[in-house]
Amino acid sequence: MPKINLLYVITKLELGGAQKQLLSLINNLDKKKYNIFLFTAKTGLLIPEASAIIGLILKKSEFLERSINPLKDILALIEIYCFIKKNKIQIVHTHSSKAGILGRLAAKLAKTPLIMHTVHGWSFNDYQPRGISYFYIFLEKICATFTHKIIVVSGFDRDKGLENSIGRKSRYALIRYGIDTRSFKDTGRRNEARKFLGLTDTDLAVGMVACFKPQKAPLDFIELASLVRRDFPDTKFVLVGDGGLRKKITARIKQLNLDGQVILTGWFKDIPLILSGLDAFVLTSLWEGLPIVVLEAMAAGVALVATDTGGIREVVINDKTGYLVKPQDISSMQNRLEELLSNVRKKDEFVRQSREAIGAEEFLLSSMLKNTTELYSNLWEESKNA
Numbered sequence: 001m002p003k004i005n006l007l008y009v010i011t012k013l014e015l016g017g018a019q020k021q022l023l024s025l026i027n028n029l030d031k032k033k034y035n036i037f038l039f040t041a042k043t044g045l046l047i048p049e050a051s052a053i054i055g056l057i058l059k060k061s062e063f064l065e066r067s068i069n070p071l072k073d074i075l076a077l078i079e080i081y082c083f084i085k086k087n088k089i090q091i092v093h094t095h096s097s098k099a100g101i102l103g104r105l106a107a108k109l110a111k112t113p114l115i116m117h118t119v120h121g122w123s124f125n126d127y128q129p130r131g132i133s134y135f136y137i138f139l140e141k142i143c144a145t146f147t148h149k150i151i152v153v154s155g156f157d158r159d160k161g162l163e164n165s166i167g168r169k170s171r172y173a174l175i176r177y178g179i180d181t182r183s184f185k186d187t188g189r190r191n192e193a194r195k196f197l198g199l200t201d202t203d204l205a206v207g208m209v210a211c212f213k214p215q216k217a218p219l220d221f222i223e224l225a226s227l228v229r230r231d232f233p234d235t236k237f238v239l240v241g242d243g244g245l246r247k248k249i250t251a252r253i254k255q256l257n258l259d260g261q262v263i264l265t266g267w268f269k270d271i272p273l274i275l276s277g278l279d280a281f282v283l284t285s286l287w288e289g290l291p292i293v294v295l296e297a298m299a300a301g302v303a304l305v306a307t308d309t310g311g312i313r314e315v316v317i318n319d320k321t322g323y324l325v326k327p328q329d330i331s332s333m334q335n336r337l338e339e340l341l342s343n344v345r346k347k348d349e350f351v352r353q354s355r356e357a358i359g360a361e362e363f364l365l366s367s368m369l370k371n372t373t374e375l376y377s378n379l380w381e382e383s384k385n386a
Helices: 017-028 047-051 070-086 097-109 130-144 155-163 187-197 218-231 246-255 271-276 292-299 330-342 344-358 365-385
Strands: 004-010 034-041 056-061 091-095 114-119 149-152 172-174 204-209 235-240 262-266 280-283 304-307 323-325
Touching: 004 017, 004 070, 004 097, 017 047, 017 091, 017 292, 017 365, 034 047, 034 070, 034 097, 047 056, 056 070, 070 097, 091 097, 097 114, 097 130, 114 365, 149 155, 149 365, 155 172, 187 271, 204 218, 204 271, 204 330, 218 235, 218 246, 218 330, 235 271, 246 262, 271 292, 280 292, 280 330, 292 304, 292 344, 304 330, 323 330, 330 344
Parallel strands: 004 034, 004 091, 034 056, 091 114, 114 149, 149 172, 204 235, 204 280, 235 262, 280 304, 304 323
Antiparallel strands: none
16 A cells, blocks of 8 residues: 655744644654655754654755745745645645645645644734734635644634634544653652752742743743742742743843842753752743643643633643633732642642643543544545545
8 A cells, every 4th residue: 555645834843832742743653654744944943853753754944934924935835835746745734823824725726635734722812913813814714614624732722713713613623732641750850850950959949831932921930930039039930941032031030130040941852851840830821722831740740820821721620730820910820829839738739630630541642643643544535535
């Protein structure tokens, strides 16, 4: 039986949940069944990991980038179209917003038999100017008309898509992010992690892992650190990541005299190590799909406080597996975080409940792989019989 030519398109291989999940999928796909191609931007922290995958044909684009640039976007569209035609691609599966639009349009123009897209949080949100939001919804509606299956990682994103008339309900499939929980259960690394972070035996450590962009609201994390240190002066705040807001973050740290109180690690790939050294985890996002770092923190046994946005509440049950607060409500986040830092019994109960919840089959890497490959097989058979 001839192998199927499968192309993934993602805007940039940065250190994010969508990218990590995609590489996990590619790593574990049956290479005897698929010829696997990946089209992405020419730069990205995970390019070396992608390049090391045996059997993967990686195409680094000269034109694909996250920001809107009409000329480069048109050239990227042509580039993807030509790549599809040259390699006789039979399935195109896009990830991320920009790649989702350009990749699907190119696939449609190239008459690709099967077109799929995974939503890792919609491109439109309540924090955008209304005109921009409507423009993105318009583009998503157009692409949905020729997308054979829209995969979502949360029920929230499925409902949000349907509320905005993006595709029919029958075109949606819910496939959760899956993680290898075993890699987050090595409790023997705590001392190593705390030594790496420069923490003393008496320090409490609160962490967040996020790209420094408005969606993640990292400046709210700095404000939170300023408030909490008044009652818990020995608490250190670990911010893992980097991005466009770094200068504002470092400036705010100086303004609030938080030098030495906030630890900026930059991009760091060994997230299980960082999590093993924390006493609590925080996520200050304004909008989300379903952030994989929440699943990772729960699997690592770190009690958390997160903003109640997107699909987070489908995993974090308030006052059971963690605390949920409204986005930008830093005062409530402070109160919840300080309760975790002072109430060991409550924190331990959250950890116990979290590990039990995250051990459910729907959040396992094996389930994500199984559900995705079954979807490919079923849709491919349908396309051949159509």
